[in-house]
Amino acid sequence: MSQNMPIKTLEAVLNDIISIKLKDQRTFRGRLTRCDMYMNLTLTDAEELESNETKAKYGQLLLRGNNILWIQIPT
Amino acid sequence: MSQNMPIKTLEAVLNDIISIKLKDQRTFRGRLTRCDMYMNLTLTDAEELESNETKAKYGQLLLRGNNILWIQIPT
Amino acid sequence: MSQNMPIKTLEAVLNDIISIKLKDQRTFRGRLTRCDMYMNLTLTDAEELESNETKAKYGQLLLRGNNILWIQIPT
Amino acid sequence: MSQNMPIKTLEAVLNDIISIKLKDQRTFRGRLTRCDMYMNLTLTDAEELESNETKAKYGQLLLRGNNILWIQIPT
Amino acid sequence: MSQNMPIKTLEAVLNDIISIKLKDQRTFRGRLTRCDMYMNLTLTDAEELESNETKAKYGQLLLRGNNILWIQIPT
Amino acid sequence: MSQNMPIKTLEAVLNDIISIKLKDQRTFRGRLTRCDMYMNLTLTDAEELESNETKAKYGQLLLRGNNILWIQIPT
Amino acid sequence: MSQNMPIKTLEAVLNDIISIKLKDQRTFRGRLTRCDMYMNLTLTDAEELESNETKAKYGQLLLRGNNILWIQIPT
Numbered sequence: 001m002s003q004n005m006p007i008k009t010l011e012a013v014l015n016d017i018i019s020i021k022l023k024d025q026r027t028f029r030g031r032l033t034r035c036d037m038y039m040n041l042t043l044t045d046a047e048e049l050e051s052n053e054t055k056a057k058y059g060q061l062l063l064r065g066n067n068i069l070w071i072q073i074p075t
Numbered sequence: 076m077s078q079n080m081p082i083k084t085l086e087a088v089l090n091d092i093i094s095i096k097l098k099d100q101r102t103f104r105g106r107l108t109r110c111d112m113y114m115n116l117t118l119t120d121a122e123e124l125e126s127n128e129t130k131a132k133y134g135q136l137l138l139r140g141n142n143i144l145w146i147q148i149p150t
Numbered sequence: 151m152s153q154n155m156p157i158k159t160l161e162a163v164l165n166d167i168i169s170i171k172l173k174d175q176r177t178f179r180g181r182l183t184r185c186d187m188y189m190n191l192t193l194t195d196a197e198e199l200e201s202n203e204t205k206a207k208y209g210q211l212l213l214r215g216n217n218i219l220w221i222q223i224p225t
Numbered sequence: 226m227s228q229n230m231p232i233k234t235l236e237a238v239l240n241d242i243i244s245i246k247l248k249d250q251r252t253f254r255g256r257l258t259r260c261d262m263y264m265n266l267t268l269t270d271a272e273e274l275e276s277n278e279t280k281a282k283y284g285q286l287l288l289r290g291n292n293i294l295w296i297q298i299p300t
Numbered sequence: 301m302s303q304n305m306p307i308k309t310l311e312a313v314l315n316d317i318i319s320i321k322l323k324d325q326r327t328f329r330g331r332l333t334r335c336d337m338y339m340n341l342t343l344t345d346a347e348e349l350e351s352n353e354t355k356a357k358y359g360q361l362l363l364r365g366n367n368i369l370w371i372q373i374p375t
Numbered sequence: 376m377s378q379n380m381p382i383k384t385l386e387a388v389l390n391d392i393i394s395i396k397l398k399d400q401r402t403f404r405g406r407l408t409r410c411d412m413y414m415n416l417t418l419t420d421a422e423e424l425e426s427n428e429t430k431a432k433y434g435q436l437l438l439r440g441n442n443i444l445w446i447q448i449p450t
Numbered sequence: 451m452s453q454n455m456p457i458k459t460l461e462a463v464l465n466d467i468i469s470i471k472l473k474d475q476r477t478f479r480g481r482l483t484r485c486d487m488y489m490n491l492t493l494t495d496a497e498e499l500e501s502n503e504t505k506a507k508y509g510q511l512l513l514r515g516n517n518i519l520w521i522q523i524p525t
Contacts, residue, residue: 148210149209223267
C-alpha cells in the first residue's frame, strides 16, 4: 500500500502553494518546503487567511500535523 | 485478520466517489485516489456538502484520517 | 491473553447485524462484514437510528474505530 | 513489572460481574467474558445503570477501553 | 534513565495508601496493589472523596491511567 | 538528535525546584526527583500555586506527563 | 523522506529566536536550545506575549510538543 499513501500527494507538490485548514478552523496558505508522515509541514511565505483575505503573514512556519483537518493541493 | 481489514473496503473503491463525515460534522465527497491505514485520504473533485448541496469545491484534497467519523462507500 | 481478546467477539459475528454507539451519541446498525483490532468496522445495509427508528440509510459504511463507545453484539 | 499489571486484576475475575464507569459518566454492569490490555471488555447480561437502577439492557456488549474511567471489581 | 523513572515512585509504595486526582477533578483514595507503566492502578478499599470526606466506597477499583492528573504518594 | 533532546534539560536539574503549568491551567512547584521521556515527573515538597501563593501542599507528587503544558526550569 | 522532515527546519535554527503558538492560543517567544521529533522545545529567555507585548518572563522553559499549533521560524 505504501506506493499509494496519501502523503505522496504532498511530496509531489513540494515547492508549490497549498492551503491548510486546521481543526480550530483557521486557514493557512504557503509554499510547502518540507513534510513528513505525521503531516508536519514547513511552509515559506506563510499567511493566515480569513474569508480569503490575508489576515497575518508569518514568513516561515512549521505546522504540527495533528492540528490539521485537511490540505488543499493543486493538481 | 489482515485479509479482512476494513481498510480493504476502501482500497477496493479507488477511483470511485465516496462520502466522508468528519467529527466536526462536515460532509465531504470526492473521488478517492489514495488511502492508507490511518484512513488518510486523497480525493479529487472534492467538494463540501451541506444538506446534500455543494457548499464549496476544493479540487484535490488530502483529508487527515484522525478527523474522520465514517466513510460511505459504494457497494 | 490473545485467545481471549474482546475483538474475537466481533470476529465471531461476521455477517450478523450489530448496533454501534458512537462517542457523539449517534447509533448505527448494520451487517458486519469486516473488522480490525482498532475496531474499525465495515457494515452493509448500514442505517442510523434515532429512538430506535431509522433516521438515514447509508448502504456500505466504514466506521473509524476510535469514535466507538460500545458495540451491541448478538449472542 | 508484568506479573503485577493491573490488567491481571481483570483477568482474575473473568465470568464475574463488574461495574464500569465511562468518561461520559455512564455506568454499565455485566458479566466479564473477555478483556485485553487496552481494557476493551466483552460483557454478557450487560445493562446500563442510572442511580443504581437498570436503565437499559443490551445482552452482549463490547466496550472500547479508551472510554473507561474506572472498573469496580469484586474482591 | 530507566532506573530513575517516576513509575518507580509508585512501585515503591505498593500496599500503601495513595490519593489520585483525575482529569475530571474527582479524587480517589485507596491502597495500591498493582500498577503499570501507563499508570493504570488497582486499588483496594477504594473511596471517592469530596472536600476530604468519603463520598462513595468501591472496594476494589481499577483506574485507567490516561484519566489521571496526579498521584499523591506518601514519602 | 538524542544528545540534544529537551528532556535532557530536565535531567540536568534533578533535585532542583521547578514550576509546572498543566493544561487545566493549574500551577505546581516542587523539587524534581524523577522524570522520564513522557515528562512524567516525581516532585517532593510539591505545592499548588495560585497567583504565586501556596494553595495546597502535597508532599510527594507524581504528575502524569501528558497533562503538562510547560515546565519552568532554573538555568 | 527523513532528509526532508520539517523538524530539520527547527534544528537549523538552534540558538535563534522563534515564536510558538499553543493550542490554547497563547504565544511564546524565546531562544531555541533543544528540540526533538515530538516538537518538545527548550527555550531560554522565554516570554509569553499578548498582542505582541511581553506578558510574562520565564527564563528557561520546556514546552511539551503536543500542545503546539505552529512555530514561526526565521528564514
